[in-house]
Amino acid sequence: MKKHLLKEMTFVEFRERMAEDPVIIIPLGSQEEQGPHAPMGDYMLSEILAASVAERANAIAAPTIPFGYADVFRSVPGGIQLRASTFCAVLEDAVAAFLDHGLRRIVLFNGHTGNAGLIDQTVRELKSRTGIVIPSINIWKAIPHALWVQLHGELAERAGGHGADPITSVYWHYFPELMRADLQATSEAAQAFGLETVGLSSVSFEGCDIAVPLDAMDVNPHGLIGGNSRLSNAEIGAAFAEHIISFAANFVSHFRRCDPTSFLSPPIRA
DSSP states (O other): OOOOBGGGSOHHHHHHHHTTOOOEEEEEOOBOOOOTTSOSBTHHHHHHHHHHHHHHHTOEEOOOBOOBOOGGGTTSTTOBBOOHHHHHHHHHHHHHHHHTTTOOOEEEEEOOGGGHHHHHHHHHHHHHHHOOOOOEEEGGGGSOHHHHHHHHGGGHHHHBSBTSBTHHHHHHHHOGGGOOGGGOOOOOOOEETTEEEETTTEEEETTEEEEOOOOHHHHOTTOOBSSOGGGOOHHHHHHHHHHHHHHHHHHHHHHHTSOTTOSSSOOOOO
């Protein structure tokens, strides 16, 4: 049976697969609070989804980088946050481990939005030095609005947020035994300087946003940032997961036919 997880391969098996010039998927996530009802290791979701993508697209999923840039959650016990410089260095070293052996088709599979800015910085520096383009999929941003409406109907706008969907439903789908429905709480935002908070990055003043370095616990004592986790369930999580897997697998299959050193070259026909 063909293996798709690097962690399960011997080096001989991986060396044999290198002859196929495979796409390498590097999953990323975070160890951070996801509300009082869900486990903190959201990297588990990146890992299990990436495994399915690799199998479906005949790619290879590298071990997950479990810690991310998540300073906004530093005030919550149990989180593990990397400094920005550390995150960039770890990501660069992980990518270099494949580039050093001539593997050029690498896709980052990012399950923590807080990583996005540093991912962009790192892959731009790698492109400047090596000429190789490394795309990154923000898996939770890959869910289209139409699917939210299909699954949540008129409640779609209330269902999404940190500590709610899509992660809570995907957790219910994959890890129901780890969930604590009895600890679910309400996402009611606090005020900062007497002003309404907007996410974790700003306050609203006279109709405009002003950047303020807020932490999760500044906004809500339960670490909830918008959304209603009571609208989440395993069936919705299965639909979210299937979309992410299908979307990412389609992209990986497309990227396998592309030259990662040139945006201008058309994909090679299979």
